[in-house]
Amino acid sequence: MQVPKMSMKNIRLSIKSAIEQSLNYADPRLLHSRGIMGMNQRNVAYVARYNDRRCYPNVDNKLKTKELALEDGIAVPALIDTVIYQHDVNFVFETLDKHPSFCIKPANGSGGKGILVIVDTDQDGYRKASGEHVSKDYVIRHLSNTLAGLFSLGGVTDFAIIEELIEFDPIFEGLSHEGVPDIRIIVFKGYPVMAMARLATHASDGKANLHQGAVGVGIDIKTGFACAAVQHNQPITHHPDTQRSLENLSIGGWPDLLKLASSCYEMSGLGYLGVDLVLDKNRGPLVLELNARPGLSIQIANKRGLLPRLQQIESLQHRRPRTVEERINYVLNEFND
Amino acid sequence: MHNRTPFLVIIAGLLVLGFSNVYYRHVEVGIPLTPGERVDVWQIEAEISFDGNGGPATASLALPRSGQFELIEEFTASPAFGVNVIRDDTHAEALWSKREVAGPQTLYYQAAFTEKTSVDSGATPTRPEAREPLPEPYESSAQAILKGAYERSGNQRSLVAQILLTLSSEDQNAALLLSEFSRTEAFIYLMDIAKVSSKMARGLLLEDGRRNQRLVPLVKVYVDGKWDLKNIESGELDADKPILVWLEDRPSLLDVTGGENSRIRFSIGKRTSSALTQANRSGVGEKWDFGLYHLPITEQNLFKGILLIPIGALVVVFMRIIVGLRTSGTFMPILIATSFIQTELLNGLIGFISIVSIGLAIRSYLSKLNLLLVARISAGVMVVIGLIVLLTMIAFQLGISDTLKITFFPMIIMAWTIERMSILWEEEGSKEVFVQGFGSLFVAVLAYLCMDNDFIRHWAFNFLGVHAFIMAGVLAMGQYTGYRLSELKRFRPLADQH
Numbered sequence: 001m002q003v004p005k006m007s008m009k010n011i012r013l014s015i016k017s018a019i020e021q022s023l024n025y026a027d028p029r030l031l032h033s034r035g036i037m038g039m040n041q042r043n044v045a046y047v048a049r050y051n052d053r054r055c056y057p058n059v060d061n062k063l064k065t066k067e068l069a070l071e072d073g074i075a076v077p078a079l080i081d082t083v084i085y086q087h088d089v090n091f092v093f094e095t096l097d098k099h100p101s102f103c104i105k106p107a108n109g110s111g112g113k114g115i116l117v118i119v120d121t122d123q124d125g126y127r128k129a130s131g132e133h134v135s136k137d138y139v140i141r142h143l144s145n146t147l148a149g150l151f152s153l154g155g156v157t158d159f160a161i162i163e164e165l166i167e168f169d170p171i172f173e174g175l176s177h178e179g180v181p182d183i184r185i186i187v188f189k190g191y192p193v194m195a196m197a198r199l200a201t202h203a204s205d206g207k208a209n210l211h212q213g214a215v216g217v218g219i220d221i222k223t224g225f226a227c228a229a230v231q232h233n234q235p236i237t238h239h240p241d242t243q244r245s246l247e248n249l250s251i252g253g254w255p256d257l258l259k260l261a262s263s264c265y266e267m268s269g270l271g272y273l274g275v276d277l278v279l280d281k282n283r284g285p286l287v288l289e290l291n292a293r294p295g296l297s298i299q300i301a302n303k304r305g306l307l308p309r310l311q312q313i314e315s316l317q318h319r320r321p322r323t324v325e326e327r328i329n330y331v332l333n334e335f336n337d
Numbered sequence: 338m339h340n341r342t343p344f345l346v347i348i349a350g351l352l353v354l355g356f357s358n359v360y361y362r363h364v365e366v367g368i369p370l371t372p373g374e375r376v377d378v379w380q381i382e383a384e385i386s387f388d389g390n391g392g393p394a395t396a397s398l399a400l401p402r403s404g405q406f407e408l409i410e411e412f413t414a415s416p417a418f419g420v421n422v423i424r425d426d427t428h429a430e431a432l433w434s435k436r437e438v439a440g441p442q443t444l445y446y447q448a449a450f451t452e453k454t455s456v457d458s459g460a461t462p463t464r465p466e467a468r469e470p471l472p473e474p475y476e477s478s479a480q481a482i483l484k485g486a487y488e489r490s491g492n493q494r495s496l497v498a499q500i501l502l503t504l505s506s507e508d509q510n511a512a513l514l515l516s517e518f519s520r521t522e523a524f525i526y527l528m529d530i531a532k533v534s535s536k537m538a539r540g541l542l543l544e545d546g547r548r549n550q551r552l553v554p555l556v557k558v559y560v561d562g563k564w565d566l567k568n569i570e571s572g573e574l575d576a577d578k579p580i581l582v583w584l585e586d587r588p589s590l591l592d593v594t595g596g597e598n599s600r601i602r603f604s605i606g607k608r609t610s611s612a613l614t615q616a617n618r619s620g621v622g623e624k625w626d627f628g629l630y631h632l633p634i635t636e637q638n639l640f641k642g643i644l645l646i647p648i649g650a651l652v653v654v655f656m657r658i659i660v661g662l663r664t665s666g667t668f669m670p671i672l673i674a675t676s677f678i679q680t681e682l683l684n685g686l687i688g689f690i691s692i693v694s695i696g697l698a699i700r701s702y703l704s705k706l707n708l709l710l711v712a713r714i715s716a717g718v719m720v721v722i723g724l725i726v727l728l729t730m731i732a733f734q735l736g737i738s739d740t741l742k743i744t745f746f747p748m749i750i751m752a753w754t755i756e757r758m759s760i761l762w763e764e765e766g767s768k769e770v771f772v773q774g775f776g777s778l779f780v781a782v783l784a785y786l787c788m789d790n791d792f793i794r795h796w797a798f799n800f801l802g803v804h805a806f807i808m809a810g811v812l813a814m815g816q817y818t819g820y821r822l823s824e825l826k827r828f829r830p831l832a833d834q835h
């Protein structure tokens with residue numbers, strides 16, 4: 001009778017693969033060799049080290065971000081009005097009457113919570129993105145809730161900012177379901193290192209958060225072409241709701257987006273930064289939001305780790321701070337694939 | 338990488354601090370390492386009796402010096418005598434005195450001893466001085482015994498053993514020597530001429546329930562760097578019967594002046610006692626022993642609870658940084674775990690889940706009322722209190738009095754938990770609520786299991802150094818930059834490609 005030889009190594013390998021298969025865990029050494037960054041490393045080695053606490057309000061408070069951006073000549077969605085006191089809520093409609101479409105956001109909101117988008121005003125009232133009409137009372141209540149801090153982190157009282165509505169660039173036509181398509185670029189010490197487009201789906205309920213089922217499309221940092229797409233951590237080639245191909249997505253004027261993202265470094269003072277951009281049909285790329293703790297899903301969408309590029313940037317030793325153009329040139333020429 | 342040295346120094350410092358504290362508490366103070374550990378306590382009573390001559394009398398009783406046993410408590414009972422217990426570097430004795438003593442007298446000395454965990458090796462001896470030779474023919478027989486033993490042995494230890502063997506054999510020289518001297522005296526003399534340090538001692542064989550005991554003559558021999566105790570008269574020592582060495586370096590046990598017919602009898606009793614109680618009782622004299630037992634009981638009980646929180650924090654840090662479990666509220670699980678300690682696990686779980694789920698249902702109605710945040714949370718607190726009152730009343734009617742303890746739940750925390758979960762529900766959907774809710778509950782149960790463990794409670798309260806270890810662990814995990822266990826799953830697609 002032939003007994004299969006079970007060397008210690010074989011046993012170990014088979015146990016290991018059994019564990020990996022049943023629990024679906026990746027080998028940490030493999031992840032490490034691919035330069036995948038984990039949450040702990042992001043927090044200790046990048047967010048805590050490169051992001052000065054004092055600069056956090058620059059990005060957490062959307063109104064402050066907007067003021068800083070305007071100072072620095074960075075394109076942002078135009079501000080229509082702000083509502084700071086409950087008393088002002090009724091007067092804001094004088095301004096709103098001049099704007100058929102607008103967007104209300106909490107200044108210190110998080111995760112897209114509390115954003116009311118009105119695409120048109122007609123005799124039935126205010127029309128939301130979904131086509132549903134809401135009354136003036138609904139808008140008043142939404143503003144009151146925003147001021148009370150319902151949508152804000154920690155529940156502190158907040159204020160509302162009212163922005164002009166963005167008209168999405170037709171390149172995202174059919175690629176985002178009931179929601180805002182945006183482009184997230186990780187900017188490290190002013191160098192854009194990785195990018196992805198986030199497309200809302202039916203599963204994500206119109207939100208652009210990857211863990212809620214939005215589609216993440218990795219965008220090649222040098223060309224602006226789509227390089228990979230994932231939903232629920234699984235590779236996909238077509239948008240699940242509209243069936244449009246994601247592989248041919250390419251973002252025109254890519255170097256302009258890179259410059260815009262890169263200039264947010266000087267503006268915010270944060271070394272490790274997530275810049276969320278939108279493409280307006282008329283105005284081109286606009287900075288929508290900045291994030292001092294950008295998530296790690298971008299690695300999954302790009303199918304590559306952040307660490308090699310972060311370490312490449314860390315190894316640069318320039319005595320003179322580089323300009324935005326110099327940084328973009330570095331990114332376009334020195335990053336390898 | 339920036340300089341990690343200060344960080345590593347702090348970690349090392351904390352470990353040293355923790356270890357030295359544990360060492361001190363265990364070895365010096367005698368706090369047992371496990372909570373249930375019991376020790377034997379020997380209670381010894383010396384009864385001294387003599388007849389007074391009618392004049393002033395003093396009685397001095399030599400007391401045992403610290404050796405293998407530790408004195409826990411002692412007291413004397415003696416009618417109308419002045420008593421002095423003297424202990425200094427060279428001697429220890431109890432001294433009774435009275436101006437006029439006539440007729441039979443009885444004095445008592447009682448003491449309780451425990452066996453020490455660490456044994457002092459005792460002073461290193463000076464080399465034995467040269468002794469006057471014994472008168473013949475004894476000197477030649479002694480020399481002959483030594484010569485024979487020397488030839489049959491290889492080292493000091495076997496030489497001592499051979500001499501002992503010869504003394505208890507039918508050897509002619511030994512018989513001659515023992516006809517004049519006691520076995521102990523003969524042995525001591527042989528040790529001296531063999532240049533082995535030895536001394537006479539007298540001790541008490543400890544056995545439970547014995548009365549009218551006397552001290553037995555013993556010999557201490559210094560072999561291989563430590564003192565060996567030997568009972569020469571009866572041969573080898575019985576390992577089960579510990580010996581309390583009462584007297585050494587001093588010839589007399591009891592000196593009575595102004596009296597006659599003095600005699601002393603010992604009785605011995607044994608009881609077992611919690612090692613912890615004994616350690617704390619014996620440490621009462623020392624003001625600063627890094628223990629909390631000097632505090633009033635109320636404060637002690639308070640600290641018994643507070644000192645468990647670092648354990649819970651350690652569990653939370655581990656589960657969040659290493660495992661990557663999502664919880665609702667960073668330290669909420671610890672607070673829930675502390676209330677589980679009061680309620681018992683099952684009651685606690687049922688109470689917690691029912692209060693939170695009913696609370697969530699009520700909160701979903703409150704959110705329709707468009708309340709401002711502070712008012713909403715306050716309403717939440719009242720809802721929680723109402724639920725606790727209701728559940729307690731129902732449980733009381735049903736005769737389940739254990740549930741009454743759900744009043745221990747931290748109400749503000751429960752209200753915040755409900756608030757947070759309901760916002761989470763609206764923002765991220767029900768799935769995230771269940772992930773975080775059960776994540777929190779899992780961490781809370783784990784923290785509870787760690788905190789409710791007798792062993793861990795014992796260590797957290799009695800060895801404050803443990804908290805330095807925990808601090809070191811938390812700091813070390815704070816610098817952990819590796820992957821979380823959950824990330825191995827999350828980034829799985831990245832490991833699969835090519």
